[in-house]
Amino acid sequence: MRPKKKINQTDIARALGISNVSVSNALAGRKGVSTDLILKVRRTAAEMGYEMGKDEADGPPDRLLVVTPARWSADRAERFTKTVQEQGFQPEYYTLDEALSGACAQAERCPGILIPEPFPSEELLALWEKAGGPAVGAGFFDRRVPMDYVTDDGFHGAQAVVQYLRGKGYERILYVKPDADGSASWAEAAMREDRLLGYRSERYLETLHRGQIAEQAQPFDTEEEHVLTLRELRRCIRARAAEGKEPDGAGQDSAEQDSVKQDGEKPLRTAFFCGDMKTAYALLDMLTRKQIRVPEDAAVVGYRAGAEPCPQGRGPVTAYENDEKRLLEQCCAVLRNRRSRRETAEGVHLVSGEITEGGTA
Amino acid sequence: MKKQVTMREIAEALNTSAVTVSNAMAGKKGVGEELRRQVLEKAEELGYDFAETEKPAEEKVITLGIIASIQYMSEGSSFYWEMYQSTIDAAARRNVLTMLKMLNWDEEAFLSSLLSSKNETDGFIVIGRIGDELMKRILRSVKGPVVLLDFYRPGYRCDAVLSDNYTGAYRITGYLIDRGHRDIGFVGTGRTSRNVVERYYGFCRCMREHGLPVVREWLLEDRDLRTETPRIALPAKLPTAFVCSSDYSAGLLYNELTGRGLRVPEDLSLIGYDDYLYGNAFSEKLTSYHVDMPEMAKEAVQMVLRRIRAPRRPYDVRYVDSHITERMSVRSI
Numbered sequence: 034m035r036p037k038k039k040i041n042q043t044d045i046a047r048a049l050g051i052s053n054v055s056v057s058n059a060l061a062g063r064k065g066v067s068t069d070l071i072l073k074v075r076r077t078a079a080e081m082g083y084e085m086g087k088d089e090a091d092g093p094p095d096r097l098l099v100v101t102p103a104r105w106s107a108d109r110a111e112r113f114t115k116t117v118q119e120q121g122f123q124p125e126y127y128t129l130d131e132a133l134s135g136a137c138a139q140a141e142r143c144p145g146i147l148i149p150e151p152f153p154s155e156e157l158l159a160l161w162e163k164a165g166g167p168a169v170g171a172g173f174f175d176r177r178v179p180m181d182y183v184t185d186d187g188f189h190g191a192q193a194v195v196q197y198l199r200g201k202g203y204e205r206i207l208y209v210k211p212d213a214d215g216s217a218s219w220a221e222a223a224m225r226e227d228r229l230l231g232y233r234s235e236r237y238l239e240t241l242h243r244g245q246i247a248e249q250a251q252p253f254d255t256e257e258e259h260v261l262t263l264r265e266l267r268r269c270i271r272a273r274a275a276e277g278k279e280p281d282g283a284g285q286d287s288a289e290q291d292s293v294k295q296d297g298e299k300p301l302r303t304a305f306f307c308g309d310m311k312t313a314y315a316l317l318d319m320l321t322r323k324q325i326r327v328p329e330d331a332a333v334v335g336y337r338a339g340a341e342p343c344p345q346g347r348g349p350v351t352a353y354e355n356d357e358k359r360l361l362e363q364c365c366a367v368l369r370n371r372r373s374r375r376e377t378a379e380g381v382h383l384v385s386g387e388i389t390e391g392g393t394a
Numbered sequence: 395m396k397k398q399v400t401m402r403e404i405a406e407a408l409n410t411s412a413v414t415v416s417n418a419m420a421g422k423k424g425v426g427e428e429l430r431r432q433v434l435e436k437a438e439e440l441g442y443d444f445a446e447t448e449k450p451a452e453e454k455v456i457t458l459g460i461i462a463s464i465q466y467m468s469e470g471s472s473f474y475w476e477m478y479q480s481t482i483d484a485a486a487r488r489n490v491l492t493m494l495k496m497l498n499w500d501e502e503a504f505l506s507s508l509l510s511s512k513n514e515t516d517g518f519i520v521i522g523r524i525g526d527e528l529m530k531r532i533l534r535s536v537k538g539p540v541v542l543l544d545f546y547r548p549g550y551r552c553d554a555v556l557s558d559n560y561t562g563a564y565r566i567t568g569y570l571i572d573r574g575h576r577d578i579g580f581v582g583t584g585r586t587s588r589n590v591v592e593r594y595y596g597f598c599r600c601m602r603e604h605g606l607p608v609v610r611e612w613l614l615e616d617r618d619l620r621t622e623t624p625r626i627a628l629p630a631k632l633p634t635a636f637v638c639s640s641d642y643s644a645g646l647l648y649n650e651l652t653g654r655g656l657r658v659p660e661d662l663s664l665i666g667y668d669d670y671l672y673g674n675a676f677s678e679k680l681t682s683y684h685v686d687m688p689e690m691a692k693e694a695v696q697m698v699l700r701r702i703r704a705p706r707r708p709y710d711v712r713y714v715d716s717h718i719t720e721r722m723s724v725r726s727i
Contacts, residue, residue, distance in 0.1 A: 042402075054416050176564065176565055176568050188592075196549070226602060226603065230595045233595070237584075238588065241585060379715065380558075380716060382715070383558070385710065385711070
């Protein structure tokens with residue numbers, strides 16, 4: 034068998050459509066190369082099996098302190114480590130207590146701290162103050178602590194879902210939120226709010242485009258129409274079934290029905306947008322039990338945050354998907370920028386996701 | 395099949411580096427004429443396939459057309475004039491040339507001038523809002539990528555860079571709440587601006603997070619839509635603070651309040667968005683969310699360049715967050 038061809042910089046250059054010089058500079062992490070490019074080249078190099086030369090690896094990889102509320106499982110740490118290593122960092126894991134007590138001395142080559150799970154504000158602030166160097170929060174945002182954050186874009190992601198469903202001809206789009214059970218962390222609740230408000234904003238903007246707002250007295254919407262919890266939705270479906278009506282979903286807004294042209298007795302095409310996957314799965318189960326077919330009778334679209342895994346035994350669901358890997362890459366880029374004091378946007382860095390079709394819409 | 399000759403092999407044959415070979419072939423400065431000649435000769439000798447050499451996009455001097463509506467560009471007083479300055483600056487740092495394409499009322503003439511000068515530009519940056527129909531026509535007909543700056547509508551097949559309306563408004567609302575305010579209003583006309591709508595929802599997000607109601611009568615528009623003139627109608631009962639969707643509306647509100655004998659911040663606190671100083675004396679007092687124009691312009695230029703290199707990338711919309719510039723328009727209560 035022919036021996037495997039050794040990958041060189043030209044191969045990487047060709048693969049990316051850039052010059053050899055750019056690849057060489059990127060691998061060596063030289064100044065003048067955008068961080069974006071460095072990340073892209075290193076990732077491609079790793080994927081292609083490129084062996085870093087002596088003059089390329091910037092000495093031992095930079096330390097990255099990863100601080101979590103509780104100790105992570107080995108599994109979780111391993112997955113995380115792999116992604117972070119591809120960015121040229123070597124992670125070290127600490128719990129919050131260890132970090133605050135100074136167990137991780139900030140050595141010279143440490144570019145900063147990565148916080149992949151939220152803490153209460155006071156603790157985060159304490160950590161930030163102790164750090165004395167760059168820190169980035171991944172997947173959450175606390176406005177009280179002035180560090181960098183990289184999060185998914187729930188607000189615009191939700192807008193994208195509404196646009197997508199409209200594009201597919203769904204005339205009635207309802208938002209389904211989880212039954213309140215108090216189990217969500219403050220950060221998770223905040224991220225869900227983003228999606229709910231994104232949904233509301235897009236509905237409002239649509240009516241703007243349809244020229245309906247001019248008639249209205251109010252410049253902005255303040256009501257939460259078409260937003261239901263699972264429990265409320267279940268009740269509505271049950272009520273409609275009891276009345277002998279087609280179980281095509283809920284939404285009692287008759288004004289909305291009047292304003293949309295109806296084709297005889299055909300019910301409006303209905304879609305349910307669930308702000309999180311747990312609700313989406315629960316809704317799918319409920320609709321199955323009520324013999325409502327998805328997507329024929331109603332569509333279901335979910336929203337998957339970066340680190341949310343796909344549960345065993347569940348089929349694909351059309352959803353706005355976020356990639357944890359992309360989030361982490363951006364975190365590493367932000368830390369690099371901060372460290373070299375390059376100017377970059379401070380505060381929140383949004384990473385967009387995309388809608389992947391799963392057959393439920 | 396004959397194995398493809400690589401730059402590395404040429405480099406090894408000449409006892410130089412692959413980087414030098416690449417530079418030599420691309421005709422870059424920094425490689426002496428003699429060495430360059432040797433590289434090309436050796437390449438030919440070894441049978442290097444020149445057709446494969448991709449001339450990196452950085453070599454050609456890129457020219458970007460900057461499209462802006464004349465109404466936004468009155469020199470010295472406009473937010474968008476400043477944005478334009480940031481854009482030329484960001485372009486210059488990347489050795490990119492710019493050409494201003496000012497849009498006045500004659501859209502047809504404008505469009506023809508864009509198309510007739512298509513060989514002069516490699517792409518466009520659009521600053522500020524332009525009409526939907528015209529925008530679509532531009533996107534359909536111009537050569538090269540288009541990036542929108544401070545403006546966007548979904549469905550446009552192009553990239554965009556905006557300030558982070560939602561997060562910014564969330565921050566300034568939080569600033570008020572942290573200082574004890576509970577009765578908070580919002581000023582802005584969402585009907586004419588998607589940016590303002592997003593800021594409204596950022597305001598909502600913060601209010602809801604703190605369990606505070608959004609009171610309808612404290613949602614004020616800053617424009618009379620029939621007459622298209624700036625106008626704020628104050629409600630009978632006032633809140634203790636207003637989140638203003640722009641420094642401009644903050645200025646209008648300030649004038650309205652002072653006209654009634656009310657003082658800022660003693661009687662009412664205001665917080666703005668833009669952190670751009672208008673002609674109003676009040677702007678020196680106004681605490682406001684900063685719009686990072688240099689960063690946005692830098693992003694926009696970068697996005698055009700990236701798309702010139704890779705035209706089929708998926709479209710991207712970037713939101714640039716920033717900080718609050720504290721001045722004296724908010725009182726703690």
